[in-house]
Amino acid sequence: MVSPVFVGREAELGILSEAFEQARKQAAAAVLLGGEAGGGKTRLVTRFAEDAACTGAHVLVGGCVELSTEGLAYAPFTAALRQLVKEMGATEVAALLPDGAARDLARLLPEFGEPSGDKETETGRARLFEQFLTLLERLAERQSVILVIEDIHWADRSSRDLIAFLSRNLRTAPVLMIMTYRSDELHRQHPLRPVLAELSRLEGVVRLDLPRLSESEVAAQIAGIKGDVPEFALVKKVYQRSEGIPLFVEALMEREDDCSVPESLQDLIIGSVERLPEETQRVLRIAAAGGNRVGHELLASVTDLSDVDLENALRPAIAGNVIQVADGRAYVFRHSLIREAVHDEMLPGEHNRIHARFAEEIDRDRGLVPPGRAAIEIAHHWFSARDHLWALISAWEASGKAAKAFAYTEQIQLLERVLSLWDRVPDAPERIGVDHTTVLELASEAAVISGDTDRGLKFVKGALAELDETTHAERVAQLLVRRAQLKSDKGRRGGLDDLRYAERLVPVPGPARVQVLTRLSSWLMFINETVEGTELTREALRIAREIGDLCQEAELLTNLALGQSLEGDLEATLLTNERAMEIGKSVRSGRIVLRAMANNVDALNNLGRSEQAVQLALDGEAKSRKYGRYRVSGAFMANNRAEALEALGRWDEAVEAIEQALASGPIPRIRGHLLRVRGDVAAARGEVDLLERILIEVGALHGGELSEFAQEWMTNTRLLIEFRLLRGEPVDALKATEHILSISTTPHSSKPMLGWRSLAQSRLVCEAAAIAAPEIAAAVRAKADSLAPGMTSDGPIADAYRLMSRGEFDEAAAAWGRLGRPHPRARSLTQAAAAVARTGDRDGASVRLREAYPIAHALGARPLLTEIEALARRVGTTLAAVSIEGGENGLAGATRNGLAGVGHSGSAGAGPGASAGTGLNGTVLADLTPRELEVLRLVAQGRSNRDIAGELFISAKTVSVHVSNILGKLGVSTRGEAAAAAHRLSLLT
Structure with a gap:
């Protein structure tokens, strides 16, 4: 008995409508709709979706099923995709994606052809996520989209991850996601709880709890x-x-x-079923074993009934609204609670027999279930039938299907089932064609890819215990390489020992040795053992070329370039990465191409060619989206772009790039890199609390064990030193500096933005702590001076930092001015002022402070401003008032119109370059930020906000803010007038 009248829920309908309006007009939105089982979630969402569809929304619906917890990956997204294909056709859906990208969707639906043969499994799932995101964004360009995902309390790990990914990354598209779940099933350890907590913190996500009906x-x-x-x-x-x-x-x-x-909920729900004819009840029990939705043909096969007899048996259940007829000749229980109650009524023997029948019939004709579901359905039914032999065989098959769909967590669950059944099937190896160790090896590989380090280490340990290294040396070596990776991911030491052991196990040149040397040489590079790392890389390169493995050759070239970068040989780094990139293109490996590009972004920045680095990074990020690799390769590229922007003093843009990359859910190591760049901006701006939070997350604040990798521990320590200085703790900063200079396990890096930067910082710290700890400061200074001669100085960045470390601050300031790096320029000028002030030259100090002050003010570098003002008071000089806006606005005036190159006259409006800031043209340029000039250029080309957002990798909302600022600064009211003013004032030349 269902009411034909929709009762209550006006407030909830209003909240859903508001969320949809937000999605349509501003940015993507999501609603997490929780409620008790039987509380009316589906009825509410169905009513809302029907109303929205009448207004032109494109509604896609997918639901999770209980089977998902056993390994049925991406069930709700596969259902939504199937609906889309039914509406539009596979060809039209594929046309919405980049060329060839639809082959990734073939892992979910066969309508898209054969899946790509890409063997790079570690990024395969990331590509699949990117394609689904792109698909929704392209659909939303046609009409607003509502994606309904029901019963996410049953969602598999892969679906939960994709839900979180879409929630973070559907930022500007007019898409509303509605996700329903049973709130009364979320026990303390339920895997959905942390996902809900994470999603609730995102902008645009509303959490809605459906109350019970009033009287x-x-x-x-x-x-x-x-x-x-x-x-x-x-x-x-x-x-x-x-x-x-x-x-x-x-x-x-x-x-x-x-x-x-009724004595129980079970009795209450089952009451309507017990009134039905006995034959109807029997068929319902069989249907309940098939899940909440079961096809007519499958049910007929399992029940051994003709079409007419089956329809006659089900007609009373349909009339009583126990089940309903759905699209595709399928039957659906009106509510999952009804199905659960009916299923629980089965006797033990009946339960086993029915599930076995389902397994047999699906195996006989796999077309009886939706595409892609046969293997997991069969595994589920044999396991439910308690048939150990066929449960093992079917779980093994389903695990392979899960791996092909990049559902690695589900693959692990199925392989664990195989392992749990192994001893119950005497001839298990013969049945599935592999030994017990192979199952453990596959499980460990899936664990590495899915980031499940604890289980991965358990699997590796089990596999190693079963192998004899004298007879299975290559397998043992591969497992040791895997264990090293897992230890690194978990933040544990010992990975290098595993890799060295693995190298000794495969002394003969061949593919196995190449694989081990590739990982070992890379590890050595990262810990700054570049000499040995380079030697092993060259050996592996010779072998890879002999056996004709182009992919390994390109991989090793990027390793070689990494060593060259760390040794400061940056021009060679660029050339080596270019060679790797060309090979990557020839073998169509997007991962290799993007890795080489990202490394060259870093090299260009370290060479002082930071503007070029930014442009190369933007090109790389666009390619990463095309290849479906943004979460890994694109996020890393964005990190390197942010480093270049930070160096150029374009801090607002750097922060925007970092936040966008963090929103994509990057892997932990890339997240750490992004946070460190954000820490540099926070330190320069004096955002002490934010810097402290970053230091805690990257493990640098409370004296934890140092990372093995040089770039991580050196950057962590440098940020910690900045934090101590900001907190007014120069002695603690000095101790940290002493520590970073005295670590003897690795040589000091010659990479400009790493080793030379830390030497320049050490000079500053020693000066700050000289009064409180003169002896320690002198010793640290001496240690720094002793390291410098052994370091390579290749390029203008290294030279500028070398000048700072030697106390040649005026020369350093001039060098930074030529490089267009305002913050170290202002820092060098301030240190130069302090140095000449100590000699009694107050006029010389005043000149330098007046030059540094507008630069620091334009940047919004509050700690440096405070230092400049304090020193100005000590030398008795006044600083000219600066009317430049803080942050990026001021920076535009400082870097583009002469403030970065102001001479020694002390006035912000005088000296070299001041004329560029005079007159109408100069005034406008001094106001417009670099980002606003980029936006204005695209506005003048007639581009929409959404087009501009896509071009510049920012949100449409941010573009709107920039356009409003541009109109105000130009004194115009329309985009057309802004374009005309831009051409009239020659702002775009």
Whole structure:
């Protein structure tokens, strides 16, 4: 008995409507709709979706099923994709994606052809996520999209990850995601709980809890069922017993004439089924074993009934609204609670027999279930039938299907089932064609890819215990390489020992040795053992070329370039990466191409060619989206772009790039790199609390064990030193500096933005701590001076930092000015002022402070401003008032119109370059930021906000803010007038 009248929920409908309006007009939105089982979540969402569809929304619906917890990956997304293909056709759907990208979707639906043969499994899932994101964005360009995902409390790990990914990255597209879940099933350890907590913190995500119906709403529901106004006593009785849960109201109305109170929820729900004919009940029990939705052909096969007999048996259940007829000749239980209650009524023997029948029939004709589901359905039914032999065989097959769909967590679950059944099947190796160790090896590989380090280490340990290294040396070596990776991911030491052991196990030149040397040489590079790392890389390169392995050759070239970069040989780094890139293009390896590009972005920045580095990074990020690799390669590219922007003093843009990359959910190591760049900006701006939080997350604040990798521990320590200085703790900063210079396990890096930067910082720290700890400061200074001669100085960045470390601050300031790096320029000028002030030259100090002050002010570098102002007071000089906006606005005036190159006159408006800031043209340029000039250029080309957002990798909302600022600064009211003014004032030349 279902009410034809939609009762209550006006407030909830209003919230859904508001979220949809937000998605359509501003940015993507999501609603997490929680409620008790039987609380009316589906009815509410269906009503809202019907109304939205009438207004032109494209509604896609997918649901999770209980089977998902056993390894049915991406079930709701596969269902939504299948609906889309049914509506548009596979060809039109594929046309919405980049060339060839639809082959990734073939892992979910066969309509898209054969899956790509790409063996790079570690980034395969990231590509799949990118393609689904792109698909939704392209659909939303045609019309607003509503994606409904029901019952996410049953979602598999892969679906949960994809939900989180879409929620973070659907930023500007008019897409509303609605996700429903049973709030009463979320026990403390439920895997959905942390996902809900994470999503609730995202902008645009609303968490909506569906309350029970009030007594008046229950009365309205009963009136809808009965067709007239119910008696007060009936309403009172039903309300008290149902406690306002709509499904229970319906069940109680079925028993209106029965005065007994059901003993349990099971009894209440099953009551409507028990009134049906016995044959109908028998068929329903069989259908319940098939899941909440079962096809007519499959049910007929399992029941051994003809079409007519099956329809006659089900007709009473359909009339009683226990089940409903769905699209595709399928039957669906009206509510999953009804299916669960019916399934629980089966006797043990009946339960086993029915599930075995489902397995047999699906195996006989796999077309009886939706594409892609046969293997996991068969595995589920054999396991439920408690048939150990076929449960093992089918779980093994399903694990392979999961791996092909990049559902590695589900693959692990299925392989664990194989392992748990192994001893119960005497001839298990013969049955599945592999030994027990191979299953453990596959599980460990899946664990590495999915980031499940604890289980991965367990699998590797088990596999190693079963192998004899004298007879299986290559397998043992491969496992040791894997264990090294897992230890690194977990933040544990010992990975290098594993890799060295693995190298000794494969002394003969061949593919196995190349693989081990590739990983070992890379590890050595990262810990700054570049000499040995380079030697092993060259050996592996010779072998790779002899056996004709181009992919390994390109991989090793990027390793070689890494060593060249760390040794400061940056021009050679560029050339080596170019060679790797060319090979990557020839073998169509997007990963190699993007890795080489990202490394060259870093090299260009370290050579002082930071503007070029930014442009190369933007090109690389665009390619990473095309290849479906943004979360890994693109996020790393964005990190390197942010480093270049930070160096150029374009801090607002750097922060924007970092936040966008963090929103994509990058792997932990890339997240750490991004946070460190954000820490540099925070330190320069004096954002002490933010810097502290970053240091805590990257493990640098409380004296934890140093990372093995040089770039990580050196950057962590440098940021920690900045934090101590900002906190007014120069002695603690000095101790940290002493530590970074005295670590003897690795030589000091010659990379400009790493080793030379830390030497320059050490000079600053020693000066700050000289009064409080003169002896320690002198010793640290001496240590720094002793390291410098052994370091390579290749390029202008290294030269500028070398000048700072030697106390040649005026020369350093001039060098930074030529490089267009305002913050170290202002820092050098301030240190130069302090140095000449100590000699009594107050006029010389004043000149330098007046030059540094507008630069620091334009940057919004508050700690440096405070230092400049304090020193100015000590030398008795005044600083000219600066009317430049802080942050990026001021920086535009400083770097583009002479403030970065102001001479020694001390006035922000005088000296070299000041004329560029005079007159209308100069004034406008001094106001417009570099980002606003980029936006203005695209506005003048007639581009929309969304087009500009895509071009510049920023949100449409941010573009709107930039356009408003541009109109105000140009004194115009329309985009057309802004374009005309830009051409008239020659702002785009």
